[in-house]
Amino acid sequence: MDFRLGQASEEFRSEVRRFLDEHLTEEVVERAWRTGTMHDWGFHRALAAKGWLAAAWPPELGGQGRDPFEMAALTEEMAYRGAPVDGWGTSELVANTLRVVGTEEQRRSVIPRILSGEVIVCLGYSEPDSGSDVAAAKTRAQRQGDEWVIDGQKVFTTLAHEAAYVFLLTRTDPEAPKHLGLTMFLVPMDTPGIEVVPVRTLGGERTNMTFYTGVRVPDSCRVGEVNGGWEVMKVALAFERQPAANQAARRLLRQVEEWARQAPAPGGARVIDYDAARLALARAAVAAEVGKLLGHRMHWLASRGRLPVVEGSMAKLFGSEAFREAASQLLGLAGPAGVLEAPDPRAPAGGWIGHAFRHAQVTTIYAGSSEIQRSIIAERGLGLPRARPPG
Amino acid sequence: VDLELSPSQEELVRAFSACLAKESSPERVRQAEPLGFDPGLWRRLADMGVPSLAVPEAAGGGGGGLLEAALVCEAAGRHLAPAPVVESLAAARALAGAGLLAGPAGEGVASGRAVATLALGPGLPQLVPAGAVAEVVVGRQGPDLAVWRRRPPGVAAPNFASLPVAWLEPGPPAATVPGAGDRHQAARDEWLVLAGAWLAGLARAALELGVGYAKARHQFGVPIGSFQAVAHRLADVATAVDGAGLIWQEAAWAADAGLPEAPVLASMAFLFCAETAERAAAESLHFHGGYGYTLEYDIQLYFRRARGMAQLAGEPAAEYLALADKLYGPRSTGP
Numbered sequence A: 001m002d003f004r005l006g007q008a009s010e011e012f013r014s015e016v017r018r019f020l021d022e023h024l025t026e027e028v029v030e031r032a033w034r035t036g037t038m039h040d041w042g043f044h045r046a047l048a049a050k051g052w053l054a055a056a057w058p059p060e061l062g063g064q065g066r067d068p069f070e071m072a073a074l075t076e077e078m079a080y081r082g083a084p085v086d087g088w089g090t091s092e093l094v095a096n097t098l099r100v101v102g103t104e105e106q107r108r109s110v111i112p113r114i115l116s117g118e119v120i121v122c123l124g125y126s127e128p129d130s131g132s133d134v135a136a137a138k139t140r141a142q143r144q145g146d147e148w149v150i151d152g153q154k155v156f157t158t159l160a161h162e163a164a165y166v167f168l169l170t171r172t173d174p175e176a177p178k179h180l181g182l183t184m185f186l187v188p189m190d191t192p193g194i195e196v197v198p199v200r201t202l203g204g205e206r207t208n209m210t211f212y213t214g215v216r217v218p219d220s221c222r223v224g225e226v227n228g229g230w231e232v233m234k235v236a237l238a239f240e241r242q243p244a245a246n247q248a249a250r251r252l253l254r255q256v257e258e259w260a261r262q263a264p265a266p267g268g269a270r271v272i273d274y275d276a277a278r279l280a281l282a283r284a285a286v287a288a289e290v291g292k293l294l295g296h297r298m299h300w301l302a303s304r305g306r307l308p309v310v311e312g313s314m315a316k317l318f319g320s321e322a323f324r325e326a327a328s329q330l331l332g333l334a335g336p337a338g339v340l341e342a343p344d345p346r347a348p349a350g351g352w353i354g355h356a357f358r359h360a361q362v363t364t365i366y367a368g369s370s371e372i373q374r375s376i377i378a379e380r381g382l383g384l385p386r387a388r389p390p391g
Numbered sequence B: 001v002d003l004e005l006s007p008s009q010e011e012l013v014r015a016f017s018a019c020l021a022k023e024s025s026p027e028r029v030r031q032a033e034p035l036g037f038d039p040g041l042w043r044r045l046a047d048m049g050v051p052s053l054a055v056p057e058a059a060g061g062g063g064g065g066l067l068e069a070a071l072v073c074e075a076a077g078r079h080l081a082p083a084p085v086v087e088s089l090a091a092a093r094a095l096a097g098a099g100l101l102a103g104p105a106g107e108g109v110a111s112g113r114a115v116a117t118l119a120l121g122p123g124l125p126q127l128v129p130a131g132a133v134a135e136v137v138v139g140r141q142g143p144d145l146a147v148w149r150r151r152p153p154g155v156a157a158p159n160f161a162s163l164p165v166a167w168l169e170p171g172p173p174a175a176t177v178p179g180a181g182d183r184h185q186a187a188r189d190e191w192l193v194l195a196g197a198w199l200a201g202l203a204r205a206a207l208e209l210g211v212g213y214a215k216a217r218h219q220f221g222v223p224i225g226s227f228q229a230v231a232h233r234l235a236d237v238a239t240a241v242d243g244a245g246l247i248w249q250e251a252a253w254a255a256d257a258g259l260p261e262a263p264v265l266a267s268m269a270f271l272f273c274a275e276t277a278e279r280a281a282a283e284s285l286h287f288h289g290g291y292g293y294t295l296e297y298d299i300q301l302y303f304r305r306a307r308g309m310a311q312l313a314g315e316p317a318a319e320y321l322a323l324a325d326k327l328y329g330p331r332s333t334g335p
Helices: A007-023 A026-035 A041-049 A068-080 A086-101 A104-109 A111-115 A229-239 A245-262 A275-303 A309-332 A335-339 A348-363 A370-381 B007-023 B026-031 B039-047 B066-078 B085-097 B181-216 B228-256 B262-287 B299-311 B316-328
Strands: A121-124 A140-144 A147-155 A165-171 A182-188 A194-200 A206-218 B116-118 B126-128 B136-141 B144-149 B166-168 B175-177
Touching: A007 A041, A007 A068, A041 A086, A068 A245, A068 A275, A086 A104, A086 A111, A086 A121, A086 A165, A086 A229, A104 A111, A140 A165, A147 A165, A147 A182, A165 A229, A182 A206, A182 A229, A245 A275, A245 A309, A245 A348, A275 A309, A275 B228, A275 B262, A275 B316, A309 A335, A309 A348, A309 A370, A309 B228, A335 A348, A370 B228, B007 B039, B007 B066, B026 B299, B066 B085, B066 B181, B066 B228, B085 B116, B085 B136, B085 B181, B116 B181, B126 B136, B136 B181, B144 B181, B181 B228, B181 B262, B181 B299, B228 B262, B262 B299, B262 B316
Parallel strands: A121 A165, B116 B136
Antiparallel strands: A140 A147, A147 A206, A165 A182, A194 A206, B126 B166, B136 B144, B144 B175
């Protein structure tokens, strides 16, 4: 038994930290949160120059062949420091999916552009009427000769305004059962008929709605079989990187501790001298430790060649729920000033506690809501009977 | 990261689990109430190496570490073993560490003939875990580590957990180690890990009872486990139970490896395992409906012990504050 990530991982972590010290400037972080675009081309290409966009890829495909523990160090440090890497996350997911189910041409033409940092890809799954029930997508793709014509609307198409492609889930057979009438496309964003409308969020991130009107693409943009879109989705969902809510919680803990050590409290004490603050910090620290362990178990199983489905759901569920709870409790320590935001100079911890409180809300929603994770744990982990209606 | 047990650790778990499944059935657990001690079970466990299996070989023990001790405690918690497994393993290590196990103060402890335990808090009198059956109590007296020898009362102070707790009355210790109060602190941290493992084992068993009942019990024509109001709460418990299993293992591993974060992890493990055990037992009890509230069903055995074992460390908030001291240092000023 060994709970360390190992020497290779720790050495790599040190290298990642040095990289972040150099490239993750305050300007990069500030710009990301000011614009809400959690992607920065300069930073992204610096990652590419290190070869880290392909860090987990096998050497024969131009990657560095890093193991799950090294990748854990890389993604943990990025999340802990608040690096804007959402574009990397979605793009690598698509690259991985193409590697499994893409055509030879797609693999040759698209994957190198992703891994070199030239382009990013956004995800076109959710629609106004289908979120958790993603297979209920209604965006229509109809065949016309060698082409497909796409009409519909997607929501939460985050980074559509920066992406070169959208990985688009469409309905090609409205008569077939829900999961058997879907087809996936990789659509260039410069195709006529695509409109991107920004949507602002509670945590300051920018996402988008995207509208597709008479969008014509060649059949070569299709990924997987016609009406085989759900099979593609299954691959893509398995590659979905678990969001790093637990690292965000650790980052928040550090920020609150630093603030509490210097923030004056009545009676000449510091905030950290108060039982209420010590209790809230200690509670959040316990949860962050458990969240870390659930995440490391997932990496360990992956390192053994196993697909940690239930364990991944547990890590996601626990990490995000604990982050939300911690953010709520820790913000309380700031009192009235907790509502202040940057640039108010008296905003506690530069306004980051309040920001974490707002941002935490989305972590229990995206990448499979807490309810979806609980259903996976209950049905696949505990063997409880399926609760949702079939279909 | 390697979360696999070694073959010898696997064997240890297998052997104790098999023994406890037989010798610590719910019937035996009930029969051992209200004292919470089954002499036959204790003799079996002592024959298998409790409590000396986690004492260094140089001190005449089995050479196991805190992890091996905790694995046995987890199995004991799973089966609600009415035997002072946690207490005696922690006390034997403390006595060995202080060089007292082989001396008169530790007489009979290694073989299990004399039950040993830890007094966790300061001052006397205090309520001591396994105090009803313990002849040897390792505690603290001012700056010193102290060992009391006494005739165990043989009856528990009446308690809702059916644990063999009893008062340690003021009296002269049989031995002291001057200035070794920090050894008591270290022993208490080990007890936190072992009790955490015991509670995590209890939590898993309670979860399994709840899941089993949710599959078998039909209402409105379907198993109640098909209702998300039930299933999702059990999923939350299952997640916490897995987390509890990981954190006590990490704490035990860190202690054996001598890592500086071991004391922090000991507190964390105990706190999280204690909360998880109570939650697992309470949720499973709740999903049993009215039956769960009766004494005929087994879930109440878990519910009572979950809180009882956790309570023995003192006020939860106090343990959180102790953890904060370990994490952030003592308060600079008293507000």
